[in-house]
Amino acid sequence: FPVTICLQKLVKAKRIELVGSAYYHPILPLLNKAEALRQIKLNQEAIKKYFPTSTCRGFYLPEMAYSLAVAKIIKSLSYNWLILDPIHCPTKIKSDEYYQLKNLGLKIVSPEIRSK
Numbered sequence: 001f002p003v004t005i006c007l008q009k010l011v012k013a014k015r016i017e018l019v020g021s022a023y024y025h026p027i028l029p030l031l032n033k034a035e036a037l038r039q040i041k042l043n044q045e046a047i048k049k050y051f052p053t054s055t056c057r058g059f060y061l062p063e064m065a066y067s068l069a070v071a072k073i074i075k076s077l078s079y080n081w082l083i084l085d086p087i088h089c090p091t092k093i094k095s096d097e098y099y100q101l102k103n104l105g106l107k108i109v110s111p112e113i114r115s116k
Contacts, residue, residue: 004050007050007051008050008051011051011053011054012053017056017057017058018047018051018054018056019056019057019058019059019060019083020040020043020044020047020056020058020059020060020074020077020079021040021043021059021060021061021062022036022039022040022042022043022062023039023040023042023043023046024039024042025062025063026039026062027062027063027065028061028062028065028067028070028073029065029066029067029069029070030065033069033073036070036073037073037077040073040074040077044056044077056079057079057080057081058079058080058081058082058083058109059074059079059081059082059083060082060083061082061083061084064083064084064085064087066084066085071101071104071106072104074106075104075105075106079106080106080107081106081107081108081109082106082107082108082109083109083110084108084109084110085110086110
């Protein structure tokens with residue numbers, strides 16, 4: 001597939017970074033732990049098939065659906081950061097600061113956070 005080849009070149013050149021997710025794009029907080037793990041591992045297998053040298057450090061939550069239980073699963077699978085909608089934050093976030101989930105060590109990437 002020409003698109004896959006282009007993406008593989010971009011990943012190899014470190015021009016783009018792949019992120020983990022759930023394979024069938026389910027609302028993870030609605031699933032039990034075993035099914036959430038299965039969905040994430042299926043996605044990891046698909047990424048390894050087409051991008052065998054790539055390591056996903058970040059995670060995209062389908063529909064940006066967040067729960068602490070899902071964050072713990074993500075952390076247990078060695079992801080370092082996740083994309084999180086600011087609606088889940090108890091206070092308004094500042095565009096010049098970086099955030100981390102308390103007690104988990106997962107960094108937060110948000111459309112509201114600008115890179116420095």
